[in-house]
């Protein structure tokens with residue numbers, strides 16, 4: 001954690017669940033007030049249902065992507081303004097699954113983050129190395145390059161969030177060592193402060209990739225780890241709340 005930064009625990013529900021299941025999961029995490037901010041990111045279709053299930057609670061709702069344009073002829077896409085209109089406050093951008101499945105580049109992610117900020121959404125921009133890049137000793141360099149390319153000007157000032165998610169740790173049950181996580185988070189803080197100055201001292205830096213109740217306490221205690229982006233474990237309300245509890 002970073003002194004003075006309130007942690008954020010975000011659930012990435014990916015492409016899972018019926019509307020009924022999403023609503024039940026939302027009900028399950030509703031009471032989970034801790035020292036952390038909580039966010040859940042359902043599939044687009046379920047956002048309105050989850051927003052209404054969470055009404056009156058402090059758990060926020062986000063999207064998992066948005067288009068870079070405010071509107072237009074973009075079949076199958078959803079704009080940042082539409083997410084806002086549906087009650088979302090955040091949007092995950094540049095997740096490695098989108099970079100891999102949809103060929104999203106750093107420039108695409110940057111354009112989407114600009115659009116999210118313009119619509120008043122808080123972007124959560126994901127970065128992270130592949131296993132080959134880590135084995136080649138390039139992890140820090142890869143992450144710094146992704147940050148430089150994916151974050152628009154004004155990102156830190158507007159409260160944008162960064163998530164470090166090593167690709168090889170997502171959904172695999174494997175995580176980097178605590179030292180490796182701390183090293184990347186320290187490097188990210190230095191890079192952000194170098195570019196954005198003082199506001200980046202308060203930028204929330206999340207760790208994501210196989211975060212579970214069993215490892216959350218240790219990971220969240222690391223310097224410059226200001227929360228978690230949780231995939232699989234966020235689909236079980238008790239596990240998500242246990243991770244939130246680990247944040248304070």
Ligand code: PGA
Pocket residue numbers: 012165169170171172173208209210211229230231232233
């Ligand atoms: P995981 O996914 O927790 O299932 O590893 C994390 C993510 O992809 O955001």
